[in-house]
Structures are given as structure tokens and as C-alpha cells.
Amino acid sequence: MTTMGSQNSGVQQMPPRHRARKRRITGHGIAFTTFGTIWLIIAAYPLLYMLMTSFRTQNGYLTGKPWLPPANPTLSNYAQVLQSGFFHYFLNSAIVSVCSVVLIVLFALLLAYVIVRSQSRTVRTVFNVFLVGLALPIQAAIIPVYILINKLGLYDTLIGMILPMVAFGLPLSLLILVNFVRDIPNELYESMGLEGATDFQIVRYLVAPLSAPALVSVGIYEFIQSWNNFLFPLVLTQSRSVQVLPLAIVQFQGEHTIDVPVTMAVVLFSALPLILAYIFAGKYLRRGMLAGFGK
Amino acid sequence: MLGSRMNWQRWVMMLPAIIFFGAFALVPMLVAVYYSGLRWDGVSKATWVGLFNWTHAFASGQAVHSLWLTVELMVLCWLLQNPLSLVLGVFMAGKQRHRTVYGVVYFIPLLFSAVAIGITWSYILDPEFGLIDSLLKAVGIGNGTENWLGNPHLAMFVVACIIAWQFIPFNSLLYQSGVRQIPASLYEAAMLDGAGPLQSFFHITLPQLKYTIITTTVLILTGTLTYFDLIYVVTNGGPGDATEVLAMHMYKEAFTNLNIGAGSVIAVILAAAGLLLSILILKFTGFNRMESQMEGS
Known part of the structure; x- marks a missing residue:
């Protein structure tokens, strides 16, 4: 393919070019997706903790595991x-x-x-x-x-x-x-x-x-x-x-x-x-x- | 017909904003300069002591200490927030559906006030019942009694991490829109020249985000300069004075020690630092150009 070519010649050459591009973006994407997912956990978990704790009983807070949902959820x-x-x-x-x-x-x-x-x-x-x-x-x-x-x-x-x-x-x-x-x-x-x-x-x-x-x-x-x-x-x-x-x-x-x-x-x-x-x-x-x- | 001339209606339209801003923002700033020369508890009669409060603040080392802590917090916040926000912003700029969903969750911490965030994190970091210590103990790291906010060597860093937790999503939204404005043709051209993703990132994405980097830097630095709410809740300046940044120090002087003069010295330093920071940024980064670029887009 010539450097920028016209639109038409680009389309003709598309299939191989497209594959190569897709593979690259995917490999690139994995690193970002991993990071994005880690941040999702960092962002969401304290919020989840907030929510879970708000449904705990006082006793459940003192004795339960703070990272798990409350055993006896309450609205009190x-x-x-x-x-x-x-x-x-x-x-x-x-x-x-x-x-x-x-x-x-x-x-x-x-x-x-x-x-x-x-x-x-x-x-x-x-x-x-x-x-x-x-x-x-x-x-x-x-x-x-x-x-x-x-x-x-x-x-x-x-x-x-x-x-x-x-x-x-x-x-x-x-x-x-x-x-x-x-x-x-x-x-x-x-x-x-x-x-x-x-x-x-x-x-x-x-x-x-x-x-x-x-x-x-x-x-x-x-x-x-x-x-x-x-x-x-x-x-x-x-x-x-x-x-x-x-x-x-x-x-x-x-x-x-x-x-x-x-x-x-x-x-x-x-x-x-x-x-x-x-x-x-x-x-x-x-x-x-x-x-x-x-x- | 109405031209660009002023008339009485226009003067009336300007008045409310001018009166409010003048009375409750601009004039108080100037009055703070005058207060910094008083020995006064806010109630009884004030005595003019000239520069005494100023020399005392610097001689006792308290103001300098707080100033350094503020600079430390600004640097920490920048280092923690800017690189991570950039990477997250590039991630969020992708059009895939899961990225959009992630973005929705990222944003939630911004809905809470700094005091709400502070209270929640002080429980998460609690050495007895907290989430972090319990988790660490469960997986066998340490004995699970680290007092994160009570350790003078850790407290400032932990505070910066909590601030980062809340504000990285905000900055990454700025990066997201920055990345989306980069013309796709640049990447296509680079790919034709055989550039890999890393090369594209460093030679196209980063330089193209220059103005976004400046914007986030401005926001992080000016925001951190006066950071108060969260510190008031999680450490109240402590342990000792390990996190007593300028705004915290000013509050304690003026409203706890009832020393209006000493507090005003810090207030004036804060105002001067804020102005200086803005002027430096205007001068060295071409913030004006950035604004006109944003307007044009």
C-alpha cells in the first residue's frame, strides 16, 4: 500500500492490514484491561464495604469478617x-x-x-x-x-x-x-x-x-x-x-x-x-x- | 438599539455578583492581611502588634513545618494521581462496553463529601476491626495491627492515598476526553510507519495530551494546597503534627487557639501561594493557549 493512498486502494488492501492492527490493539488492550480491572476493585471494594457494613449488626461488626457480606443483615x-x-x-x-x-x-x-x-x-x-x-x-x-x-x-x-x-x-x-x-x-x-x-x-x-x-x-x-x-x-x-x-x-x-x-x-x-x-x-x-x- | 454601551440596566445586572463576591470573598482576603497584624481572640479588644505574628510564625518553625508538609502532600498527590489517571484515562477512552461500565463505577467516589470518604477510610484502616488489617492478617502478611493513620511516618502517605482514591477518577475523566480528541489518523500513520503500541503511546498519546497533563497538574496542585476536610476527619493534623498542613494549621490557630492574628498569617500565605502557583502556571505552560484550544474544540 502506498503511503496514504486513496480511500479505494485502502479498502482493497484492508484484510491483512486489519488483522495485524486488531492483534496489536488486543495485546495492547490486555495490559490496560488488567489495570482497569485492578482499579475497578480498588474503587468498588471500599464502597461495597460501606454498603455491607451499613447492614451489619453491632455484634456482627465486632465478631464477623469485615470483607464478607453480613451474616445477619439488618435495616435497623x-x-x-x-x-x-x-x-x-x-x-x-x-x-x-x-x-x-x-x-x-x-x-x-x-x-x-x-x-x-x-x-x-x-x-x-x-x-x-x-x-x-x-x-x-x-x-x-x-x-x-x-x-x-x-x-x-x-x-x-x-x-x-x-x-x-x-x-x-x-x-x-x-x-x-x-x-x-x-x-x-x-x-x-x-x-x-x-x-x-x-x-x-x-x-x-x-x-x-x-x-x-x-x-x-x-x-x-x-x-x-x-x-x-x-x-x-x-x-x-x-x-x-x-x-x-x-x-x-x-x-x-x-x-x-x-x-x-x-x-x-x-x-x-x-x-x-x-x-x-x-x-x-x-x-x-x-x-x-x-x-x-x-x- | 442595544449596542456595546453600558446603560443602567446593565449596571444593575452586574451588581449582585459584584456585591456578593466583593463582600464575602475579595474584601475578606484583604482584611486577612490586616488581621495578621493583630493580637486578637476575635471577641475582646484587638491590639495592633505589627509584624509580630509573622516573625513569631517563622521563628517558632511551625509555619515553615506546615509549609513543608503542604509541599510534601502536593508532590505525593501529583505522583500518585497523575500517572495512574493518565493510564486509566487511556483505558476509559476505549469504546468497548465493559470500559464504559467500569467508568460508571470509577466515578462513584466523587459523589461523596471528603468527610464521608474520610470517615469510611478511617474505619477501613482501623487497626482493630479494619478491613485492611484483617485482610492482611487473613492472608498471613504482618500481625494485622498496623496503625496506618497513627504512625507519623505513614500518616501523610496514607492521607495522599485516600485523596488519590477519590480524585484519580476525576482526573482520568479529563484524560479520557483528551484521548478521544486525538485524531485517529495520527495512529494510522504511525502504524503504517511500523510503530508498535508502546511507541504510539510515547510518541503520539503523551505529546497530544500535553494540555490535559497541564490541566490536571494545575487542579491537583491548587486543590492540594488548601486541602482540609479529609485531614480534619482522619488525622486532625496528627499524629503529633505529622499531617498539620497549612490549612489545618490555620484552622487550629484561629478557631481552636483563638489566635486570629496567627491564623491570618497562614491565611495570607495560602492566598499568596495560590496566586503565585497560578501565575507560574500561566507563565511557564501557556495555560492561555490551552484554554483557547479547548474553546476551539
Whole structure:
């Protein structure tokens, strides 16, 4: 076969070439498949351990073999989770996460629209400041945030957690949305503008619907971030009435150090919405997790 | 008609994001610099002590110790995560059905919070009833009482392994999409030139993944710089101060010892390190080019 040849000559020469290629890929594939399988075990076994342990009795945990399924599986651990007020913590987490996500997505979209549509130097500077904000860690601001939330009288409230979560969710969401809104063709803006639409109307009826996929990805990403956030609740709350799940499970573990099966049930319960979302909409969840980092 | 001019509606649209980010992120960062010059417990009256907290942090060696531990954790995390993620990503890029199923399972650890992962692993590693020690004992390796997280020589490495367990799947998803963007014609051409799979891997796959390698490196390094949640749960900085990385050290100073000034010194170091890291990455790797490449794809 000549170097690249035309399509036709390639097809004619296909059979021997194809065999050789297939054998190579298979030999290559075995090494990768072996590694992939080893990682499957490494990834899945601790999860299986979590699940198995959550169905053990306290006695079964202390005397049984931890790598085997429980001899006398029980649901009592999950019953105890619900009796320990975890439904309340679950609601707190849901309120905090939903409010944060809605505010982040709304504020970021509005700002993204202005950044894309205007040439003003001030706007450009604002965008650059947010980009620098991407590099600044939450940990670096947590002490002043703690003092500020105290001074505002919002210590130990759900709002007190939501405010800084929104602030720290904005930079990445903004970056993703700016990249997306930029791709909306100029003609669409112009035709709406000719019809006399205001900026708010353009965002509402043109930009928001067209950026729906990006809004969903950003929303999922920020939801996972706030659902699993630990530092803000740790520093900004203390009462049980406003506890969110990550803090509640740490507290629970501290009080029930010996009762491992119940703690494992608590851990699984705390991830329930994300696990369910993964089962029913795994594709979107994965896309959301990667939002902004790749395609 | 609406052009690129600013009008009152646009200013209103910008305000919420600016107010939130300014009040709860940007201004606090700057305030941390001021706090680092105070002797203050957060409640009573503060006294200005100038650079005392700074000189004290470095003279006592605590800050330097934490800084080194943080660098150690960053290096460990990179070494554990990046090569394995790359191989796993190449594996996952294959179209065969079993690879897709594997990929679905790989992703599950990412659904859990770092504290949930930490609690689970501290039980798995428990020297009395834990999974690992029991398994090792059952197959006859050791006496099954290794205290993985209680051993100051092992603790940091074990922490890095737990982090790797959770985040390798995330990085390998990035590699997966990176590999899928490599044009098949490159491999076909290499094969015609008689290149084997190993040669293809080193001469096509690796160079083509350059920008993905940069992305994962950035994410691993910046993420590890401030790593806190999991360490708080599994070792709380211990045993002794064997895993007291910067973020952990800052938390203890500010919220356990109620020394706002000393904690703020570490907070400022964290912010500066984060910025420095980003600037270095921008400068030496052409991250800008990577972004524009991603936009174009």
C-alpha cells in the first residue's frame, strides 16, 4: 500500500492490514484491561464495604469478617439514622444547596451577559478580578468571613452559610457562562434589539434558554460543591437546628465512635441525592462535574 | 438599539455578583492581611502588634513545618494521581462496553463529601476491626495491627492515598476526553510507519495530551494546597503534627487557639501561594493557549 493512498486502494488492501492492527490493539488492550480491572476493585471494594457494613449488626461488626457480606443483615441502622434527626439535617442541606445554586447561576448569568455584550473598560476589569478570584482559596478568607458573619448577626444561621458559598461559587460559574454566552451569534442579539427588547428581556428570552445546557452543568457542579461543603458549616454554625449533613456526620461519628455500622448508614444517607441523581441522570452529573475543566 | 454601551440596566445586572463576591470573598482576603497584624481572640479588644505574628510564625518553625508538609502532600498527590489517571484515562477512552461500565463505577467516589470518604477510610484502616488489617492478617502478611493513620511516618502517605482514591477518577475523566480528541489518523500513520503500541503511546498519546497533563497538574496542585476536610476527619493534623498542613494549621490557630492574628498569617500565605502557583502556571505552560484550544474544540 502506498503511503496514504486513496480511500479505494485502502479498502482493497484492508484484510491483512486489519488483522495485524486488531492483534496489536488486543495485546495492547490486555495490559490496560488488567489495570482497569485492578482499579475497578480498588474503587468498588471500599464502597461495597460501606454498603455491607451499613447492614451489619453491632455484634456482627465486632465478631464477623469485615470483607464478607453480613451474616445477619439488618435495616435497623437506617432506622436509627432517621430517628437521630438526619431528615432535619437533610432538609438543611437541601435549603442551603438549592438557595446557593439558584443565586450563583442567576448572578453569574447576568454578569456574564454584560461582560460579553459590552466593551466598557470597567466591565473588563471586573471580569479580570473574578478571574484572579479563581486562584484564591476559601481557606484564605474564612477568618474574616467568620468575623463578618458574626457582626451581621448571621452566625449559626442557614443564610450565614449561603452568603459566602454564593460568593465563592461565582468565579468558576462566571467563567464557564461567559465562554458559553460568547458563542451566541451576534445576529440574534441584534434582531431582538431591533424589536426594542431591553437587556433584561434579552437575558430572559434569548440568553437563558440558549445557555440552558451550560446552566444545568454549572448548577449541578455548584450543587455538589455546596452539598459537600464542610468548612463553612464547621466555622459558621454550632447548633443542631442548623446543622447540614457533612457537619452532622462528623458530629455523629464523634458521638458514636464504636457504632460503626450506623455511621456507615449515615454516610450513605448523606450522599443519597447525589447517588440517586447519578443513577437516573449519570450523564448530566458527569458533565456537570467536569464543567469548566474539559469537555 | 442595544449596542456595546453600558446603560443602567446593565449596571444593575452586574451588581449582585459584584456585591456578593466583593463582600464575602475579595474584601475578606484583604482584611486577612490586616488581621495578621493583630493580637486578637476575635471577641475582646484587638491590639495592633505589627509584624509580630509573622516573625513569631517563622521563628517558632511551625509555619515553615506546615509549609513543608503542604509541599510534601502536593508532590505525593501529583505522583500518585497523575500517572495512574493518565493510564486509566487511556483505558476509559476505549469504546468497548465493559470500559464504559467500569467508568460508571470509577466515578462513584466523587459523589461523596471528603468527610464521608474520610470517615469510611478511617474505619477501613482501623487497626482493630479494619478491613485492611484483617485482610492482611487473613492472608498471613504482618500481625494485622498496623496503625496506618497513627504512625507519623505513614500518616501523610496514607492521607495522599485516600485523596488519590477519590480524585484519580476525576482526573482520568479529563484524560479520557483528551484521548478521544486525538485524531485517529495520527495512529494510522504511525502504524503504517511500523510503530508498535508502546511507541504510539510515547510518541503520539503523551505529546497530544500535553494540555490535559497541564490541566490536571494545575487542579491537583491548587486543590492540594488548601486541602482540609479529609485531614480534619482522619488525622486532625496528627499524629503529633505529622499531617498539620497549612490549612489545618490555620484552622487550629484561629478557631481552636483563638489566635486570629496567627491564623491570618497562614491565611495570607495560602492566598499568596495560590496566586503565585497560578501565575507560574500561566507563565511557564501557556495555560492561555490551552484554554483557547479547548474553546476551539
